[in-house]
Structure formats: structure tokens, C-alpha cells
Amino acid sequence: MxxxxxxxxxxxxxxxxxxxxxxxxxxxxxxxxxxxxxxxxxxxxxxxxxxxxxxxxxxxxxxxxxxxxxxxxxxxxxxxxxxxxxxxxxxxxxxxxxxxxxxxxxxxxxxxxxxxxxxxxxxxxxxxxxxxxxxxxxxxxxxxxxxxxxxxxxxxxxxxRIMPKYSFHTSRYATMRPKVLGSNLAEQALKDYNGQTYWLSVDVGAFLKEESRYPKWLNLAVGYGAEEMVYNDPERNAAAGLDAHRQFYLSPDLNLMHFKGRSKVWNTTLYLLSIIKIPAPALEYNRLDGLKLHPLYF
Incomplete structure (x- = not known):
């Protein structure tokens, strides 16, 4: 839905x-x-x-x-x-x-x-x-x-100051149930919850004093996702041998609205892109693997 x-x-x-x-x-x-x-x-x-x-x-x-x-x-x-x-x-x-x-x-x-x-x-x-x-x-x-x-x-x-954002990467679980999780990249980006991550990107500079030297373009984002979900029902997932688990992330992010200029096209592009988390290094925690570092996380 x-x-x-x-x-x-x-x-x-x-x-x-x-x-x-x-x-x-x-x-x-x-x-x-x-x-x-x-x-x-x-x-x-x-x-x-x-x-x-x-x-x-x-x-x-x-x-x-x-x-x-x-x-x-x-x-x-x-x-x-x-x-x-x-x-x-x-x-x-x-x-x-x-x-x-x-x-x-x-x-x-x-x-x-x-x-x-x-x-x-x-x-x-x-x-x-x-x-x-x-x-x-x-x-x-x-x-x-x-x-x-x-x-x-x-x-x-x-x-x-706190912008919700979305990111996506493909997962191997979509191929297990393509009619529900998507049979191609566009469908999977919309339907495959295994590959979706939702973020809260915090504009740290906005909370600091004006004279602070903290880079205004650099945000800090916390993310939430989950994996090993082929069925919406947790019991069906378990019966299929899947261990659905939550994932938590910490990652730097770009404050895209900081880069606004005089061009209407440019500003419109930034506005539209501001709903998406830019790929960046990320630290993940989940109960199966503990802490792990992603050099570049989508």
C-alpha cells in the first residue's frame, strides 16, 4: 500500500x-x-x-x-x-x-x-x-x-530542521516473491521494504550559534529499515526460515537546501531531491550482525 x-x-x-x-x-x-x-x-x-x-x-x-x-x-x-x-x-x-x-x-x-x-x-x-x-x-x-x-x-x-528522507538498495528477497516485492528496479523501489531505509536528517548547523564554524551543508542522519521480510505476516516469514529483523543506521548527509541559488530550475531540483538521502558511509546496528560499517550505503 x-x-x-x-x-x-x-x-x-x-x-x-x-x-x-x-x-x-x-x-x-x-x-x-x-x-x-x-x-x-x-x-x-x-x-x-x-x-x-x-x-x-x-x-x-x-x-x-x-x-x-x-x-x-x-x-x-x-x-x-x-x-x-x-x-x-x-x-x-x-x-x-x-x-x-x-x-x-x-x-x-x-x-x-x-x-x-x-x-x-x-x-x-x-x-x-x-x-x-x-x-x-x-x-x-x-x-x-x-x-x-x-x-x-x-x-x-x-x-x-529535521528532514525525513528515503533511500533504497536492491535486495535478494524481491526475487523470492516478485509479484509482491517487485519484478524490476522501479517496482522494487516502491514495494520491497527490505531495500527501503527511512531517515531523519538533522540540520545540525541550525541548532548552533550563527558564528559557529560547523559546516552548514553537513547534516547528521539516523535511519531505520528491516530485512528478511518476504511475507507481511511475521509467522509466515519464520515458517519460511527467515529471521525478519530491524536495522538502525547513523550516517552523514548533505543539507541540499543550503546550496540554493538564483536559478529556479536549480532550486526546484534541490527541493525535489531533498526528500532523498544521498548515498554516504553508514554505521549499521542489527541484532544478528551487531555493528558494521558500510563504506557507501544506499
């Missing part, structure tokens, strides 16, 4: 940066024309995506009455980290596009910050009618916490 959220996020990010191609006007009045552009862009774009998702993922699925499904113990909660990541960046995007429309700061933060929950809730409603699974309370919680984390940082610091 997380693969759908990633696709929605990436498409909406592209739409938002297209609508923000012009420079922001310094004015206290709401720019009605830009607000209409924002509303129309998201109304049309998101409606089209929901229709597409419904056809691509749900059209051939057996349906039933709306119900909830407890998936809190599945995939070692890597999928919940993905929900948090998606909702955070959707809310971040919502705040930024409302600022572009010159909406007052607090309203931009509060209304834009609701976007992550607003965008992902319809997907949970779709899931609730599927016989094979259902709406997930823990997914809804992860979505809400992701949006709240973006809002809280903007209210506390007037900027994002």
Missing part, C-alpha cells in the same frame, strides 16, 4: 514545483490568482490520480463492506515509516504552495500542514473496502504524525 503513497507524493511534488515557478511576491495580501492556480492544480491533479489509482490497484480486487484491518505487526513497521515520510512532505509542500500564494504565515502552516492527512485519507477509505485487507488505524496514525511533525517544526523554528 505504501507504493501508492510514494507515487502520489512524487507526482504532487512535481505539480507543486511547476505551479511555484514564478518568484514569490512580498505582499501581505493573499494573491487570489495564485491561490486559484494552487486549488485548481491540486483538485484536477489529485482527482485524476485517485481515479488512476482506483483503476490500477482496486479495479480487479474483491470488495466488501468498509472495515478496518490491523497491520501494525507487519513488515517490521517499515511501511509506517513510509507513511510518516509521505505525509510529512505532502504537508511541507502544502505549506510552501500556500506561502507562494501569499497566504498569511500561520494560516499557510496550519492549512497547508493538513494536506498530508487530507491526501492520504481517501486512500485509506479505498483500502477499507478491499476484501484482502482494509483501512489501517496505524497507517492513519502515521499519516497524522507525519503531518504534525512538519507543522510543529514550522511553528517552533519557522523552518524544517
Amino acid at each position: 505504501q507504493s501508492r503513497l510514494i507515487l502520489v507524493l512524487l507526482l504532487l511534488l512535481c505539480l507543486s514545483r511547476t505551479s511555484m515557478a514564478q518568484p514569490v511576491v512580498d505582499t501581505t495580501a493573499v494573491n487570489q490568482k495564485r491561490l486559484v492556480v494552487v486549488g485548481a492544480t491540486f483538485a484536477v491533479g489529485y482527482t485524476a490520480m485517485l481515479v488512476s489509482l482506483n483503476q490500477a490497484w482496486y479495479a480487479e480486487e474483491a470488495r466488501t463492506k468498509f472495515h478496518f484491518f490491523d497491520d501494525s505487526k507487519e513488515w517490521r513497521q517499515v511501511d509506517k515509516a513510509g507513511h510518516f515520510w509521505s505525509a510529512f512532505h505532502e504537508s511541507r509542500m502544502g505549506m510552501d504552495v500556500l506561502r507562494w500564494a501569499s497566504v498569511p504565515e500561520k494560516k499557510a502552516i496550519l492549512y497547508g500542514g493538513l494536506l498530508g492527512v487530507a491526501l492520504q485519507t481517501p486512500i485509506e477509505l479505498f483500502d477499507g473496502y478491499q476484501a484482502a485487507y482494509g483501512a489501517s488505524v496505524t497507517d492513519i496514525v502515521a499519516n497524522t504524525v507525519g503531518s504534525a511533525a512538519a507543522v510543529a517544526q514550522e511553528l517552533a523554528w519557522q523552518e524544517i
